[in-house]
Amino acid sequence: YPIDHSFKGGKNKMAKGDFFYMVNGDDNNIKEKKDQTDLSDEGALKLSEEVDAPQEESLESVTTSTDAHADTPQESGDSMESVMNLYEESFKRFAEGEVVTGRIISIDKDHVLVDIGYKSEGQIRIHEFKNEEGEITAELGDSVEVMVEWWDDEEERVVLSKEKAANIKIWDAIKTSYDEDGTVQGVISNRVKGGFSVDIGVQAFLPGSQADLRPIRNLDELVGQTYEFKILKYNRKRSNIVLSRRAILEKERESKRSATLESIHEDQVVEGIVKNITDYGVFIDLGGVDGLLHITDISWGRVKHPSELFAVGDTIRVKVLSFDLEKERVSLGMKQLSVDPWSIASEKYPVGSRVSGVVVSLTDYGAFIELEEGIEGLIHVSEMSWTRKVRHPSKVVSVAEEVDAVVLDIKPESRRISLGMKQVVPNPWDVIAEKYPVGTTIEGKIKNITDFGLFIGIDEGIDGLVHISDISWIKRIKHPSELYKKGDVIQAIVLDIEKESERFSLGIKQLQDDPWKSVAERYEVGKEITGTITNLTDFGIFVELEEGIEGLVHVSEISKEKIKTPVGQYNNGEVITARVMNINSDERRIGLSIKRMEIEDEQGLLNDYVNNMGPATSSFGEILRENLQEKLNED
DSSP: OOSSOOOOSSTTOOOTTOOOEEEOTTTOOEEEOOOSSOOOHHHHHHHHHHHHSOHHHHHHHHHHHHHHTTTOOHHHHHHHHHHHHHHHHHTOOOOTTOEEEEEEEEEOSSEEEEEOSSSSOEEEEGGGGBOTTSOBOOOTTOEEEEEEEEEETTTTEEEEEHHHHHHHHHHHHHHHHHHTTOEEEEEEEEEETTEEEEESSSEEEEEGGGSSSSOOSOGGGGTTOEEEEEEEEEETTTTEEEEESHHHHHHHHHHHHHHHHHHOOTTOEEEEEEEEEOSSEEEEESSSSEEEEEGGGTOSSOOSOGGGTOOTTOEEEEEEEEEETTTTEEEEESGGGSOOGGGGHHHHSOTTOEEEEEEEEEETTEEEEEEETTEEEEEEGGGSOSSOOOSSGGGTOOTTOEEEEEEEEEEGGGTEEEEESGGGSOOTHHHHHHHSOTTOEEEEEEEEEETTEEEEEEETTEEEEEEGGGSOSSOOOSOGGGTOOTTOEEEEEEEEEETTTTEEEEESGGGSOOGGGGHHHHSOTTOEEEEEEEEEETTEEEEEEETTEEEEEEGGGSOSSOOSOOBTTBOTTOEEEEEEEEEETTTTEEEEESHHHHHHHHHHHHHHHHHHOOOOSSHHHHHHHHHHHHHHHHO
16 A cells, blocks of 8 residues: 555656555565666655654554554455555566566567566667678567666656677676686687787787787788687776787696606607797697707608608607706607618618619719618719719719619718719720720820810720820920811820720821831931021020931030030021931930031041142151141041
8 A cells, every 4th residue: 555655657657766655464564665776866865855754654654554454354464465566566677787588579670579577568679680691580489688778768668788788798707707717718800909809799809929828920820710718807897808818828738738747758659749840950849848859850861951841730759769857858759760771771782782862962072862761872973984074973963863873882880871873884994995905096086185185085985195295206296286176087096095094095196107217227327418407505406307307416516616505606497517426216316516527528628638748858748748647547
């Protein structure tokens, strides 16, 4: 029964702040109900006045009401209580901002009506039920959580919001996760300045330093990925949330690290994930503990760079080579999972056996050949050809080329194999002497001309040398190019073959007889000859007797008178007469004398004078004749 009739606005309407008093027939307790919405200033003032009113009036009203119904049966009291409860429910309303659960009872083109247990249904704008394709997802009878936005008392309707209810629920979940040190799941939607934007129901910020344990090179790879995050801080009023993925990863790593350190030991074979690649090796995550797989322990063979074999994120099997618990350092090996090929290399590659391999690198001194993974042999530059002088291996082979070779030597302890390419074919020098014995006349093309001679091609890879001194018997040659040019085809005689030093000597002048062998027959000692001066020196005069045959008039044989040099007294090209004094065919020398001719001429005159003298008419004449005769005899 209402005692204070403060109802306004017609039937079943009550303004904010109104109070009404009811008496329960059973226990005479006074009940008080206040509208659950916020009090207006007017309502608050009215509430204060009614609370301060004399209590006697209220108590008197209660007493009167109680007496009036003192004789009412118990059933009547219970019925009255039920009526009053229904009466209260009809006026019950939720506070603005409160989240309640309702049921969809109607759907039209603009609104969805939801029954939230109030005397009138709540309205939700239809767009809150449309997905990205514009399709309506609401169906009659669906249960939905909504937030009371505001009350329209005049039209007796309630405006609700499904989106705001979801937003409130999300923020409640964020608060719970933060308070309980939990995690939230979200999708990295895009990159922003300093980090990423993450959708966890509402937009949150993930700093770049909190995205992973280590700096990320390609940040775009994370966009679109779903992860668990830890909330570092949030501000609901400013809609500000800061997340961390690194905190979760660090916790997981620490947990794995402890377990790994307890179980790891040397010679253990484990699986790990490639975490980082450097020039000198690969860092492997073994589960919270990083181990180093050095480049020398990756393979028994040659590895130029670890990136040729691995990529970040690869899962590989490795063996623990050493483990330092104090420093938490783990050395790993991959090649140790297989047998060392050098342990059986001697049996597999005996000396003299023929092998095939691929050229893996070139140096100034040779080529390295990979026979199999982990075993490489060296072909020295001197072992590449029997006949060619190879200055650099690139002139013969190239990287990645497959070649045949012969094992010359093997030393497994020092992991070395010496190989030879030229041994694959017969040595042409072994048969060249049989094919071209000394004295054989050959014909070939001039392949090269040097200061000291001509190189003539004989067989493939074998050249013979005609020394400049073996070009002509009689001509003075300063350079072979005076007589020949490259490409000329000439004949020569085999003079000598040295197999050990691989030398093939040829001669051109030997095709003709040596003119010096018969020079003694043509120029007898004492014979007077005539020749042309070809050269003047301080020690004598060179006289050409015939082409290629020269004699020397020594300075002491020029005149009876002592002279220091013939230069100035004679000229090149001048024809002179001299007498042959001596001949040395082996040394190719002819000695001439002009002085001897003068002396002989004088003796001839004296002989003629003495022989023509008559008998002496005096003793003086006799003495003179005797002296002249003695002089002639002495000469």
